[in-house]
Amino acid sequence: MTDLGLLNPPQREAAEQIEGPVLILAGAGSGKTRALTFRMAHMIDMGIPAWSILAITFTNKAAKEMRQRVDALCGGGADEAWVMTFHACCARILRRDIEKLGYKREFTIYDEDDKMVVIKRLIKELAINEKNYPPRSVRSVISDAKNRMLSPQEWLEENPDARSKPYYKLYEAYERTLKSNNALDFDDLLVKTLELLSQHPPVLESYQRKFKYIMVDEYQDTNAAQYQLVRLLSGENRNLCVVGDDDQSIYSWRGADIRNILSFENDFPGCKVIRLEENYRSTSTILDAANEVIAHNRARKAKRLWTKGEQGERLRFFRALDEREEAAYVAENIQSRIREGVSPGEIAVLYRTNAQSRVLEEALVRKGIRYGVYGGLKFYDRKEVKDAIAYLRLLVNPADDVSLRRIINEPRRAIGDSTVDTLEAYARQEGISLLNAALACDRVGLGARAVSAVKGFTNLITSLLMKMMELSPGDFMQALIDDTGLIRQYENSKEPEDESRVENLTELVSAVTEYDHQNPEAGILGFLENVALVTDTDRLEEKSEMVTLMTLHSAKGLEFEAVFLVGLEEGIFPITRALMEETQLEEERRLMYVGMTRAKKWLYLCCAKSRFLFNQRFDNPVSRFVSEIPRELISSGRQAAGPARLGVANANQRLGAKVVTPAGAMQRTGGGAKMPLEGIPGVSKGFGARPQAQRSALFHAGDRVRHRSFGYGTVTEVRQEGKLVVVDFGERFGLKVMAADTAPMTLAEE
């Protein structure tokens, strides 16, 4: 029996309020997960069948944890409950009934790469100018439209200007393509589920009958489609409990709408509001600092976390000369914490962008500290793995033309672009899939060589299809990498990196075997779904021997004894793009708040005076977020530094201005080039070499110039005897200071 006496009064209230709508406003570290798990366990104790409970979490990892914790509390009765992310939940609903929408049960889930492939093809086909309509922006237009549940037509009505037409056409064609490929993208999982539920009342009613109780965690990060879904499913009984914290809403760029949580009370009148404001995680010093920072936001519900815990130590602030010194500082301090007895698993380094991880890794390696990086390059993103997966997808879903294109000539089997284009034309004319066109290649009008090459491919596919039915998933995966020759091409290769490709393919076989072992009913289809929906970050667990490196976004929901926030510079964090708009800046501040509140005992704030990133050197002022923390809560890091060193005074002066220093500074850090990890920082083959002969005299105030990256600009000022030039690149890039002799810039002819 679950002992609710272990909860504090509001937590207990949350656990006991089972009927009707409930809004739990749970501050960081307030035992939200605890309240939720106890609530669910309590429901099961009361005799509510687990299968009638739907619990939505933000990540798969959170889902797994929650299920385990509930099981532990009530002795393993949670199996039948649906505890999963929105996307996993939708995938499950659709696997059952998507045929009602004209798709086949074996639909493929396209990832971001697949989307881009489709979009790029369509841009070519529709003869749209890629410069004016870059694929990435097309992708975001489509994704935004879907998140707001707008059809192509509806989107066009909202955006009637002439520039929108190509977007509309692309969106429309994109939809058609995915449908004919029997594929859904991530957004579709939500949108198509909504379509299914709203167009087929019996299906909706069956789920409404099933799910008597619904819980949604991280409600502040739900988007319009997710909101609708929750509304539909909770139906008349309205036994809906949502949990969230408006101060931790950090996904608006993905369509999350903070208004969902702010207006819950209006949407579900009569709802019970419960506030969890007692923090059990951090020291009072850390909490005060975080409270002060977040108080600078205007768009928020007023609240203030408090703790009975001890005061703890002051925050440490350190401003390094460059990113290397910053990394060294982090590594040094991690090392001494570990020597004090802190477990490496209780230490995290958090950064704004994945690109910042490399220099940190180098520093940790040098100190011999074990670490794990989460996010960034994923196992299933590697080329060889994606190829193998593409074969699987095609075998499961023969309509998947994107996967077919990827592997029809991988490994090389002499099927070139022109052959595929011919097949494509035939397929279009006959209204069939590319695979079917390939099977009919006799009739397509190809040369004899091409026909035999294509036949080789289709024979391979047919024989694999037979094997797929006979063999276990694991054995089949092994057969696949052997029969296709995927692994052979790397085994015979001399390239050193191909060795790891072989390893990865072998690891993929183990992954399938392992998955099949744990999910005997799911089969290859289940495995593919798992690949699409489960990210590497979800597998962060039992790595207690390693220091964690991750982005601030992935750190949501986690906690560590010691946390290092690095790159606290204007332009990095807050990131340049957020400096313009108040709402975006507030989201960055929430991200800062999330980062700070991950720390239990020690919080380090780090930044660099000068940083090499994106192949450029930046001289950024200290992040404004640092100056929003009361001085008395901070002590400086390694070197003695008065408050002046905080650099607060100039924090706003040079807002966003990037300074590219002369070649000398670049050399000092070897131009940011990667050095051998175990090597000694000595001779590095910097690319900056020698400044060329006096180009300095080349530029004068008033000159029109053209820069490789920033385009045309006007020289506004020349400094230091012509060594530095200040150039105005207009609205998009603004003022830049660069070294006259190294900047990739020339005089522009008038």
Added chain:
DNA sequence: ATCTTACCGATTTTT
């Protein structure tokens, strides 16, 4: 058909 080379452009966060 495939390999080689030379350019250009871009760089947030992720279910």
Added chain:
DNA sequence: TCGGTAAGAT
């Protein structure tokens, strides 16, 4: 620096 792509060479 990196990766993707377009044009040229074998």
